[in-house]
Amino acid sequence: MTNTQTNRWLRPCTAVYLLLMALTLTTWAIGTAGLSGSNITLLVLAFALIKGWLVGDFFMGLRGVRGFWRWPVILWLAIPGGLIAYAFTGG
Amino acid sequence: MQAQAVPWQGRYPPGDLAIWIFILAELGAFAAFFGAYAITRMNHVALFNEYQQTLNSTAALFNTFALLTSSYFVVRAVAAIREDDGLSCKRWIWAAIAMGGVFLLIKGFEYAHHIEAGVRLSSNTFYMFYLSLTFFHFMHVIMGMVILAAVAFKAGRGGYSAAEHTGVETGASYWHMVDLVWLILFPLVYVMR
Numbered sequence: 001m002t003n004t005q006t007n008r009w010l011r012p013c014t015a016v017y018l019l020l021m022a023l024t025l026t027t028w029a030i031g032t033a034g035l036s037g038s039n040i041t042l043l044v045l046a047f048a049l050i051k052g053w054l055v056g057d058f059f060m061g062l063r064g065v066r067g068f069w070r071w072p073v074i075l076w077l078a079i080p081g082g083l084i085a086y087a088f089t090g091g
Numbered sequence: 092m093q094a095q096a097v098p099w100q101g102r103y104p105p106g107d108l109a110i111w112i113f114i115l116a117e118l119g120a121f122a123a124f125f126g127a128y129a130i131t132r133m134n135h136v137a138l139f140n141e142y143q144q145t146l147n148s149t150a151a152l153f154n155t156f157a158l159l160t161s162s163y164f165v166v167r168a169v170a171a172i173r174e175d176d177g178l179s180c181k182r183w184i185w186a187a188i189a190m191g192g193v194f195l196l197i198k199g200f201e202y203a204h205h206i207e208a209g210v211r212l213s214s215n216t217f218y219m220f221y222l223s224l225t226f227f228h229f230m231h232v233i234m235g236m237v238i239l240a241a242v243a244f245k246a247g248r249g250g251y252s253a254a255e256h257t258g259v260e261t262g263a264s265y266w267h268m269v270d271l272v273w274l275i276l277f278p279l280v281y282v283m284r
Contacts (some may be wrong), residue, residue, distance in 0.1 A: 003271070006220075010204045011170075013170070014163070014259060015162075015165045017162075017163040017166075019284075020159050021156065021159060024152065024155045024156065024159065027277070027282055028148060028149070028152040028155075028282070030183045031148050031278075031281060031282035032149075033144075037284050038199065039178065040095075040189070041124050041283050041284070042284055044278045044283055045278065045283065046278075047278070048274055048275050048277075051274045052271055052274050052275060055162065055270055055271050055274065056267075056271065057268055058166075059162050059163075059165075059166050059269075059270070060105070060161065060263075060264055060267045060271075061105040061169075061260075061264075062104055064100035064101070065100070065101060065102070065103065065104050066100075066101070066102055067102045069102070069103055069104045069111065071231065072115050072118070072192070073118070075153060076115075076118045076119075076122055076266075077275075079122065079276065079277075080122045080126055081123045082124045083125075083129055083130070084125060084126075084279060084283075086129075087129035087130055087132060087133050088129065088283055089270045
């Protein structure tokens with residue numbers, strides 16, 4: 001299989017999609033296992049924020065945008081993400 | 092393939108700028124909702140943890156899979172029209188809409204189960220947040236499906252091309268926003284404790 005064929009089979013968006021699915025499954029497994037505590041909470045939140053960043057950059061196409069419009073989605077993830085981390089780890 | 096090799100570049104995001112202003116307003120509303128949930132939970136940790144156990148996290152997992160798959164199909168639709176393949180674009184969008192339908196179906200079963208169990212907005216603070224937050228998102232899924240259907244019909248009539256496909260990108264951006272919100276909502280409401 002040549003590199004071209006490999007790239008055709010696994011497009012960047014497909015790789016991102018598979019990563020998103022894997023992170024989702026991991027998040028669900030953590031919840032189902034009943035794991036809790038600040039570190040687990042922060043790990044689950046980090047997975048969610050990474051997934052949001054992947055969707056923003058690779059699915060919404062913000063990766064190549066320059067200037068103002070590069071930042072709203074990243075800030076939308078960071079600000080509520082910080083607030084949620086603060087609230088769930090005991091303030 | 093060129094659409095994949097050369098990502099979107101420019102000062103503005105893909106699609107009509109008006110939809111992005113709308114998307115920012117929607118994201119702001121959901122951010123306020125998420126913040127309110129997190130802050131309120133600080134004073135009701137035991138209650139939130141107790142009633143979170145009554146939710147079906149497996150249903151939420153499959154709903155997340157449905158929305159992610161739907162978003163992926165929309166990405167493929169945009170890539171197809173950038174290659175001037177209107178037929179593939181239309182098919183990918185209908186596939187995305189079908190996955191949105193799967194989401195509504197699973198969520199509908201969840202709501203039916205809760206209603207049967209006597210759960211109401213007034214039952215307690217957790218259910219108030221759970222029902223209002225997820226239903227607000229549910230309505231956005233429906234609206235996204237309507238937008239995508241309009242795009243799919245136009246694509247089916249040959250209304251888009253590699254040179255002009257702003258409508259496809261506009262619909263896609265809105266749909267990804269719906270997915271993005273769920274990616275935070277799922278762990279926040281169903282998993283984190």
